[in-house]
Amino acid sequence: MSELTRQILNSRGPRNSVNPWRPWAFFVEQEYSRHGRVEDVATLFLTNRECPFHCLMCDLWKNTTEASVPEGAIPAQIDSALQQLPSAPHLKLYNSGNFFDPHAIPPSDWPAVAQRAGKFETVIVENHPRLVGSQCAEFQQLCGTQLEVALGLETSHAATLAALNKQMTTEDFAQACRRLQRDDILIRTFILFKPPWTTERLAVERTLDSVRFAFDCGSSCCSIIPVRTGNGYMEQLQQQGQYEPPRLSSLESVMETALGWQRGRIFVDLWDAKQFADDPQQADAQLERLHRMNLTQRCN
Numbered sequence: 252m253s254e255l256t257r258q259i260l261n262s263r264g265p266r267n268s269v270n271p272w273r274p275w276a277f278f279v280e281q282e283y284s285r286h287g288r289v290e291d292v293a294t295l296f297l298t299n300r301e302c303p304f305h306c307l308m309c310d311l312w313k314n315t316t317e318a319s320v321p322e323g324a325i326p327a328q329i330d331s332a333l334q335q336l337p338s339a340p341h342l343k344l345y346n347s348g349n350f351f352d353p354h355a356i357p358p359s360d361w362p363a364v365a366q367r368a369g370k371f372e373t374v375i376v377e378n379h380p381r382l383v384g385s386q387c388a389e390f391q392q393l394c395g396t397q398l399e400v401a402l403g404l405e406t407s408h409a410a411t412l413a414a415l416n417k418q419m420t421t422e423d424f425a426q427a428c429r430r431l432q433r434d435d436i437l438i439r440t441f442i443l444f445k446p447p448w449t450t451e452r453l454a455v456e457r458t459l460d461s462v463r464f465a466f467d468c469g470s471s472c473c474s475i476i477p478v479r480t481g482n483g484y485m486e487q488l489q490q491q492g493q494y495e496p497p498r499l500s501s502l503e504s505v506m507e508t509a510l511g512w513q514r515g516r517i518f519v520d521l522w523d524a525k526q527f528a529d530d531p532q533q534a535d536a537q538l539e540r541l542h543r544m545n546l547t548q549r550c551n
Contacts, residue, residue: 255416256305262483267313269298271320277332279339283516283548285373285437285471291339293371295332297325299355302348304379306405307416308446310482311347319354326363333367342371345401350376351386358386365393375439377401380427381419388434399437401474402427407464408457411446421464428468439472440465444505444519445497446478447488455501462509462517472516473509477502477527499527499537506541507550518545 269275276296284290301315329344344364350356356364368374374394378387380402391398404424406412412421431438442461445454462473477497480486488494502519509517519541528534544550 253416255307259305259307259416259482259484262487263312264483266315266317269314269316271298271316271324272327272331274298274328274332275314277336279336281546282341282518283546284341285516289546290341291337292341292343292375293333293336293339294343294345295329297328297344297346297356299325299346299348300352302355302379303352304348304418305416306403307414307484307488308443308478308482310479310485312482315347319357322357322359323363325356325360326367329364329367340371341373341375342368343375344368345375345377349378349382350400351378351382351384351390361390361393365390365395368394369396371396373397373399373437375399375401377403377441379403379419380424383427383430387431387436391434391436397437399439399472400431401439401441402470403441404461404465405441405443406446406457407461411448411457414448415443415446425468428470432469437472438465438468438470439474440470442473442475444475444477444502445495447485447494451495451498451501454497455505458505459508462505463512466512466514470515472518474518474520475502475505476520477524479523479526497527498529499524499534499541500529502527503537503540503544506544510544510548510550516548521545 274295275298279291280294281289282292300319301312348355378400405417407421428438444458465473525534528537
């Protein structure tokens with residue numbers, strides 16, 4: 252274990268109590284789909300073992316288990332959620348880490364998961380670029396439907412990427428994209444907006460550079476995530492003056508520029524984003540503009 256990983260783990264608070272037989276959250280959300288229209292997506296946040304990479308900005312470990320979940324638990328979680336949700340054409344199976352980590356999603360459960368996912372037009376999972384291999388194509392074949400893998404690039408700025416404890420390079424990301432493209436698997440990319448050690452101006456520039464890099468690598472969709480505190484280590488960086496929260500106006504600027512390229516879908520993650528408003532009085536208006544951009548893929 253590296254010294255940085257040790258510091259990140261030692262900065263944490265307690266995990267939330269979760270049930271390995273139930274997803275920790277699920278809902279239907281609207282998204283501008285790959286078909287060029289707004290469609291419903293059944294989004295499930297599966298309960299499973301924590302991601303082994305321990306990125307310094309991540310707080311997803313709060314809703315994970317310390318040990319692998321039992322065989323059969325993941326299909327049971329999917330059943331539990333889908334029985335309570337209205338029908339939707341697309342399915343997101345997010346698991347706070349890596350779908351193709353065998354310690355998170357047992358491969359023995361793949362046939363049962365694929366049987367459920369095969370009823371949807373698209374199934375979207377998340378995965379670390381270094382864990383992309385032949386198993387992605389195998390799972391797509393099991394599903395018999397279109398697989399989309401969401402990869403965390405985070406940033407194409409090499410020095411910042413190295414400092415995030417992501418344990419990968421931009422070439423690792425590019426190689427994963429090449430593999431997925433060869434297997435006719437769609438690529439979605441997570442990109443951080445304003446990671447530590449980044450000014451507001453640089454955040455805009457580097458986010459646009461990262462979006463461009465992701466599209467160059469074959470991604471058809473980019474999701475921009477404003478970096479927030481909440482995991483212990485980020486609070487320390489903020490106290491040390493190495494991190495300042497981003498501004499929604501800067502995110503609007505990024506969206507306006509990147510949507511103008513018309514290279515693929517671009518979304519801003521608006522979860523708990525009200526805290527980033529430039530002015531509390533304008534927060535609702537800013538969030539509404541960004542939400543409208545998400546759903547229309549237009550600036551106005």
